[in-house]
Amino acid sequence: MTLADLKQNFYNELQTLYSQDEIDAIFLIYLEDKFDLRYSPTQNFEFEAEANEDLIALKAGKPVQHITQKAFFYDNLFYVNEYTLIPRPETEELIEIIRNDFPKEEKLSIIDLGTGTGCIPITLSKIFTSAKVSAIDVSPEALKVAQINAKNLTTTIHFYQKDLLEELIFDEKFDVIVSNPPYIRNLEKAEMHQNVLEFEPHLALFVEDDNALIFYERIIAFAQNNLTNNGTVYCEINQYLPEETKLLFEKAFRKVEIIKDLSGNYRMLKSTEIK
Incomplete structure (x- = not known):
């Protein structure tokens, strides 16, 4: 799976809950705060099973910050x-x-x-x-x-x-x-x-x-x-x-x-x- 594939999965699963801009933001937060990755469409992603579980939680409405257990505030991660x-x-x-x-x-x-x-x-x-x-x-x-x-x-x-x-x-x-x-x-x-x-x-x-x-x-x-x-x-x-x-x-x-x-x-x- 590439990061482009993962991003498409986010759109497919979350489009009934969030706007496209909101999904973009959630995806980037998830990628950076959980895996310390920057988005590059062709880059391989090795954590497909974990991401699928997290997508189930996100689709249920769980905030992405509760999945990453991180929130950015005033230049610091909490x-x-x-x-x-x-x-x-x-x-x-x-x-x-x-x-x-x-x-x-x-x-x-x-x-x-x-x-x-x-x-x-x-x-x-x-x-x-x-x-x-x-x-x-x-x-x-x-x-x-x-x-x-x-x-x-x-x-x-x-x-x-x-x-x-x-x-x-x-x-x-x-x-x-x-x-x-x-x-x-x-x-x-x-x-x-x-x-x-x-x-x-x-x-x-x-x-x-x-x-x-x-x-x-x-x-x-x-x-x-x-x-x-x-x-x-x-x-x-x-x-x-x-x-x-x-x-x-x-x-x-x-x-x-x-x-x-x-x-x-x-x-x-x-x-x-x-x-």
């Missing part, structure tokens, strides 16, 4: 599995906002609330090399993934298994509180792809329709106790609830800004100056 969300490009935009707000040498104290793969705190630690960086997650399985990534990417992160929906007690205050919490309402599930609904952890994604901002309420409560006087809170938000989220933060902060992503949707929030 280990991922079924217990963590696959890092998204929108989160890179959140990182970029924080990066532009502080000198790289500043000795920041940073905490990520709901860390998953650890992509946020690890990336911030690599940018702000003098920072002290902490992170929490309720899932012990997710924390194991984050710890593996911190080790693989040679960063020191202080991880804690804690539930954001319960009272968080920390003796220290933080210059930066950052979070990409669950915010997708159940009513929005119809818009989502099968590979997200069936294979990514619902614990990290969804909230009840009638209490969609519950995690932001907890982030605000934590900030009121643990944000430094000049500190800043950065969050990803639901693009359908930007004004509602902003109004909630304005009850506790004097300055609240909602920020559009590259697609023109309000996906980030920044708040300073606790009342």
